[in-house]
Amino acid sequence: METLSTSTVHLRIASWRKGQAIYRQGDEGRHWYEVVEGFVALCHYFGDGRRQVSRFAGRGDAFGFESGLRQFSAEALTDVGLVGHAFWDDRAPPIDMTPPSGSHPALQRALEAVENTMRLFSYPNAMHRTAAFLLQFSTYCEQPDIIELPMSRQDLADHLGLTMHTVSRSFSELARRSFFILEKPDRLKVLDRSGLEAMVEFEKMQGDDQLVA
Template sequence: MELQTAAPRTPVADCDLCAAFATASAAPRSPFKAGEQLFRQGEPVRLVYRIQKGAVISYRLLSDGRRQVTGFHLPGDFVGLEAGIEHATTAETLSTVHASAMERVELAERAATDSGLVRALWQVTVRAFHRSEDHALILSRQAANERVVAFLLDFAERLGHPEFIDLPMTRQDIADHVGLTIHTVSRTLSQLQTEGLIEARSTRHVRLLQRGRLEAICA
């Protein structure tokens, strides 16, 4: 069953960027099946994507073979806006994904003469920076329950603070994102459920029962 990953309404500041994607010359095959890669770490940056439906995971393979999940991208998010000439991460679909794409060269050419597009790109870049900061804050927490709760609350915020959360990622994905083992993530979720803070109806469906107490854990 395909997971529903609705996202908050696209900010008004992004409208110029969305319009640029709507008229872009690049037209990659869509939809992408779960498990397909939009691009790989180390590949030259050619296309920038805007997710319309589904979810995408981005990760970096470290020199020792470990995987570091750097982010999860939902509808309305832009993927592939790199500062360098090569992709720093691999982007892979977690579900069936519909996405529009634009050549980075074309995006740069349009931005050179479109101040509205420049402002939109700035807003997207700032939000990406804030997401990196949020991820760093999660990793800085010492206790496993703090990391897992911080992740759940952050993901819920991105979805508009729903009571029920459909997680498009696996527990291994979460573990690689918050710097824990999958066993620790599973044990922590079970502990939170025993304490009545959440209800994990399945490995992908979580209900936040005591949001105030959850927020207190991360305070």
């Protein structure tokens, strides 16, 4: 951990280089982190080599709440700047993580992020799932119609439960249908955002009269 500056004992700003692991599955957790700059992939490795990317964390997101052994690895997709918070020091926690009475704690946001990811899996096919992901991810991008992807096709595949090939085919198909242009593999220019939103039936979510039993 390359410390750049230290404001208090339990709060450190540090940076990692692209490709480095911030921590690994199996490590003992001592800190949780907020992303200041760049992108991090949180992923779980299985014994047989499968990898599950549970979410990508960008500016403002927090991760690393496992206080015992890490269940995930945190991998820097780009050069990354983080604020690290020590678990063992709970004097004046820098972010409110107390019960959900008013404030909006980091842990709750992490839960929502994972739940958002889970929703991707309800889409019927690879193209819809890919489109839904792109819309989700576009909120991280500065220009509204340019999506720059810090992660590889394999990272996306491990996130979406598909293969790299199917992800690539989905991109190509969406581009063929003029939803966007693939300027480079990791940079796409959105032409028809509302078309994408319609395609993924963007979570009307209003309490439409769904009944139980």
